[in-house]
Structure formats: structure tokens, C-alpha cells
Amino acid sequence: MIQIPETFARRTIDREADEGRAWLACLPHLVDEILERWSCRPTGPVRHGQVGVIIPVQSVQGTDRASAVLKVSFPHPGNVHEPDALDVWGGRGAVRLHKRDDSCFALLLERAGDGTLADLDDIDEAMAMAGGLSRRLAVQAPPGLPRLGDRTAEWEDDLRKDAERLPRSLPPRVIQAAIATVRELGRDHPDTLVHGDLHLGNVLRAEREPWLAIDPKGYVGDPSYDAITLVRSRWDALSGALDLKAALLRRLTIFADAAELDRERVRRWTQARAVMEAYWGRDHGDPAWLVQASDHIAESLT
Structure with a gap:
């Protein structure tokens, strides 16, 4: 036992x-x-x-x-x-x-190996590997999986309510940018299978292939949705950057290009999801560093 x-x-x-x-x-x-x-x-x-x-x-x-x-x-x-x-x-x-x-x-x-993409010293290489993996996982989704586009109205409503409930947590322009993304891009999701939690720790080193993903959520939508969990990985390496916005955009650009995704869609979805994660983290007791990371990403990418 x-x-x-x-x-x-x-x-x-x-x-x-x-x-x-x-x-x-x-x-x-x-x-x-x-x-x-x-x-x-x-x-x-x-x-x-x-x-x-x-x-x-x-x-x-x-x-x-x-x-x-x-x-x-x-x-x-x-x-x-x-x-x-x-x-x-x-x-x-x-x-x-x-x-x-x-x-x-x-x-x-x-069974895969013990190492993950988070163990790589070169974060640029890790983001490129994750982007390439995201591209390979972006296949036609089967019926019956939850569609990200169906949550658009819920996301917009939650963002407005959270902004009223926690008015001093993020600047109004940051909230409005997130709402605009949800409204303008939220229903424009492809019928693509999305991992849903593709952070560097969820990609394991393996023998059959160099890297294999684990722990998917199984959504249908835009693979740009996954960028927030990747860019927030290894936050310690980002938090000390002299120019946080430039460092964030570098990571997102490497991921977007490797994943063959539109850079601007990746940036906008990352900003919007950072706002949602910042509010969710406050309500559910996320560690302070994680809430602060979401705050910094949301503001830097607005």
C-alpha cells in the first residue's frame, strides 16, 4: 500500500x-x-x-x-x-x-525523464522549445471539449466586477485593455486543441522525443492563451531585468515565432490573462510573488 x-x-x-x-x-x-x-x-x-x-x-x-x-x-x-x-x-x-x-x-x-524545460540555463532556448511544442500540439480539437470562446461573456463580466471590487489593485487603463482584448478577440478562437497549462515545468525531457508535454487541461481555442504560463515561468530571471517590458516582449516574441502565432495576439492575450490571474490570485491566496508577477506583466504589456 x-x-x-x-x-x-x-x-x-x-x-x-x-x-x-x-x-x-x-x-x-x-x-x-x-x-x-x-x-x-x-x-x-x-x-x-x-x-x-x-x-x-x-x-x-x-x-x-x-x-x-x-x-x-x-x-x-x-x-x-x-x-x-x-x-x-x-x-x-x-x-x-x-x-x-x-x-x-x-x-x-x-514514463518520461526527470528534467524539465525549467531546468535549462538558456531561457531563450526554453521558450523556443516550448513554442515549437505548442505548434505541434495545435491540432484539430475533438468535439466535447470546453471552448475558450464560450467564456468570453463570463471573463468580461468578471473583469468589470473585479475592477469595481478591487479598484486600487491595477490602473484603469490596464483593466480596459484586458476587457478590449476579451471583447475583440474572445469569440475569434480557432477549433484548435490547446494545452491550457503549458508552463516550463510541464514539459519533461524524454528519450522518444527530446521533450514531452504533461498535464494538459484540454481546451479548444487560440494557443496564444498558453503564453502567460510560459512567460511567468522562471520569474526570478525576469524580475531583476533593467527593462522588464523589453524582457517580456523578448520571451513572447521567441515563443510566438516558434509557435507560428501572431505576435500581437500573443501579447494581448498575455496581458488580458495576466489581469485575470492577478485578480484570481488575490481572491484565492496565491503567493505574493505570483500576484506581483501578474501585476507587472499586466502593466508592462498594456
Whole structure:
């Protein structure tokens, strides 16, 4: 039976309260049941992300899944379409999906390496690699996935309400620029599969391909939506720049060109999402550095 990491258990209870506590109590038995059903045995210690545990496993049947990982996540809405996206990609730029049990939020996945794009010393290289990967992941989306364009009215309404509720958090011109982007570009989304959380830490070094994406949200829309999570990665390297705007635009330009996206759309979506992230972070207790990063990005790109 697995040992649940203490840090993961504490964060889950802090975030999900009694529901999280109840899920954690059942998790070791759930993992054992899935391991037996999928004919796997653990081969290493349990690791974890924000909402799930990851267990390195080996197939006892000696199949092509001889080296894999079992991922079991808390039943969170943000994870519902992860297997759908991975299934569509079929290993193209992302880890392969071997098995899924949607009722348990359980996935048997290809095992990649330990290093990530965030480990690269050259941030320009990391942004270029992420952009190239984004281009490869930008395929026709299947039906049934959540469409970013359907959230336009909600986003605009939230931005206006947040500006009234927190009037001194960001300058009015910054808010208005974000609202304009949502209104003007929000419904103009292509039918493209979007990762939804493509930060540098969600791209793993691998052998089958140099880099493979993990943990997609599975949206339909403009891949420019993903730029905010990339540009905010390795914030420590940006925060000390003498010219923050120039440094931000350099990162975005490298990403946009590698992803074959329009530079101005990337800039506008990054600015708008930074405003939304700044407000969301204030409401949900994000670390101070993360809220400040969103503030600086929103103002610098206005």
C-alpha cells in the first residue's frame, strides 16, 4: 500500500477540506485496486503534483507499458479532459496515454525523464522549445471539449466586477485593455486543441522525443492563451531585468515565432490573462510573488 506524501496530503486538505480528507483516506486502497486491475507493480517512491499522485510502475505482463507511471488525481474539474487531450495527441509532443479510468481520475502514462524545460540555463532556448511544442500540439480539437470562446461573456463580466471590487489593485487603463482584448478577440478562437497549462515545468525531457508535454487541461481555442504560463515561468530571471517590458516582449516574441502565432495576439492575450490571474490570485491566496508577477506583466504589456 502506498505512502501518501505529507506535503501532498496537507495541501489537499487545505484546498479541498473534508472532501479532500475523505479522498485521501480512500486513496491507498484505490491505488492498490487499480494496480491489480491494470497488472502493474510500483517500482519507485510516490511523487505528486498539485492535485494528484504519480507512481512509477512496471507491467507484470511485459507489454509495451513495461515502464510507465500511474497518475491518480483528486476529482477536480480541471482534470476532466486531460485524457481526452492526450488521446488526441497520441504521443505527438506529449506523453502517451496507455489506459484511463475516468471514474477514478486514473491514468496509466508513458514514463518520461526527470528534467524539465525549467531546468535549462538558456531561457531563450526554453521558450523556443516550448513554442515549437505548442505548434505541434495545435491540432484539430475533438468535439466535447470546453471552448475558450464560450467564456468570453463570463471573463468580461468578471473583469468589470473585479475592477469595481478591487479598484486600487491595477490602473484603469490596464483593466480596459484586458476587457478590449476579451471583447475583440474572445469569440475569434480557432477549433484548435490547446494545452491550457503549458508552463516550463510541464514539459519533461524524454528519450522518444527530446521533450514531452504533461498535464494538459484540454481546451479548444487560440494557443496564444498558453503564453502567460510560459512567460511567468522562471520569474526570478525576469524580475531583476533593467527593462522588464523589453524582457517580456523578448520571451513572447521567441515563443510566438516558434509557435507560428501572431505576435500581437500573443501579447494581448498575455496581458488580458495576466489581469485575470492577478485578480484570481488575490481572491484565492496565491503567493505574493505570483500576484506581483501578474501585476507587472499586466502593466508592462498594456
